[in-house]
Amino acid sequence: MDFEDSAVEGKARAEARAFLDQHAELKRGDDRDWSRWGATTDPERAAEYRRRCREWQTTLYDNGWAGITWPKEWGGRGGTRTEQIIFGQEAARYDVTPGFIGAAQALVGPTLIKWGSEAQKERYVRPLLRGDEVWCQLFSEPGAGSDLSNLAARAVAADHPADGWVVDGQKVWTSSAQHADFGILLARTDPDVPKHHGISFFIVDMATPGIDVRPLIQAQGVAHFNEVFLDSVLVPAENLVGELGNGWKVARTTLGNESQMISGGGQANTFPNVLATARRVGRTDDPTVRQELARVWGNEAILKYLQLRLQSAIAHERWDQMLHGSLLKNAFTRALSHRTTLAVDLEGAEGMLWDDAEGGGFWQYQCLNQFAARIGGGTEEVHRNNLSEQALGLPREQRSDLDLPWSQTKK
Ligand SMILES: Cc1cc2nc3c(=O)[nH]c(=O)nc-3n(C[C@H](O)[C@H](O)[C@H](O)COP(=O)(O)OP(=O)(O)OC[C@H]3O[C@@H](n4cnc5c(N)ncnc54)[C@H](O)[C@@H]3O)c2cc1C
Missing domain, CATH: 1.10.540 (Butyryl-Coa Dehydrogenase, subunit A; domain 1)
Known part of the structure; x- marks a missing residue:
């Protein structure tokens, strides 16, 4: 190669x-x-x-x-x-x-371009791309994360069909909802068909009455994501994306872009930061620290190699090789855990400080944030499942609810 x-x-x-x-x-x-x-x-x-x-x-x-x-x-x-x-x-x-706007943009844009009506594309795509309007992804719910198709938010036709839909439900983990102008929303429009078939995909104006965004404060003391409660939220008929009941198919475009984005980014040039910390605290001649620094450097080299493999698969549209994404996700989160814990250890007593630590708590934030990285975009376990089924050919997980109407499945 x-x-x-x-x-x-x-x-x-x-x-x-x-x-x-x-x-x-x-x-x-x-x-x-x-x-x-x-x-x-x-x-x-x-x-x-x-x-x-x-x-x-x-x-x-x-x-x-x-x-x-x-x-x-x-x-x-x-x-x-x-x-x-x-x-x-x-x-x-x-x-x-592009920071906090980059993720939603990379998900929403390709989805609207592929599935949106001409009017939707005309209205939303350019302001989204220019950063004039910020978006969020209203998919996950308390009972639907890894198994997203189990979602329970309901969209019921308004009394006058021309008025659109009335949505009730709760979303969770919604990144940047507190800063968002619009959201892409999955809601169940038909509970009496199997779970993947009764879902529809909507655009929601986050200023609509009935939307209550409650930031969730993480261990770092900031709120990256939110709970979003939807109470009789009116969604205009023209905000349905794709066909009624076809939302799972539309969402797969969004999720496909999510795994490409998450698998591809964020791991560049991390070694110099760790080395700078080791130098600052005068530990580069400590034999155990040198071992760990070599590990950080080695992990980064492996990540770069895996990233190249994945990028090559994406560039050549070899979707059969997207498994490298699951491999990269696990390698990345393990490397992240290792280097952030090492950096905080290197800081010694100062590592227990936060804003007063040199670098304003950069490593402390990263260290706590490792847990978000291990869950977001599919958990480590779910990606390992993916590897065991698709790379190792192990038996598929038991799934008993695929053909049952969603209303009859165990909740
Ligand atoms: C930083 C961050 C940002 C996020 N942003 C958004 C967002 O903007 N919009 C949005 O909609 N969602 C967002 N999410 C949600 C994210 O997609 C879910 O957290 C994720 O899919 C896991 O779902 P869950 O939290 O419900 O965990 P669950 O699915 O309930 O999983 C709980 C535990 O069970 C394990 N588990 C579940 N199923 C299996 C299985 N089949 N085999 C083995 N183990 C299993 C999991 O690995 C996990 O350890 C975000 C999450 C994070 C951490």
């Missing part, structure tokens, strides 16, 4: 670098980098981080670098998956990020 750039790829990389050099600063690897401020407990700094994320997204859009694989017709660059991967590799070296 040749990982070197072809002539075309080399040209794409040079173009990306030229744009980034002109519009962004290289990362310094410490607290001066605003792109790290997503990991802060200071509300003012968090607000500044969100402002800069949106500003960066607008810069990307206005210069033709947003939505690299999205069609030009909808504001994208009309490029290839390889170009997107190359841009991501280059951008990781700079102090920029």
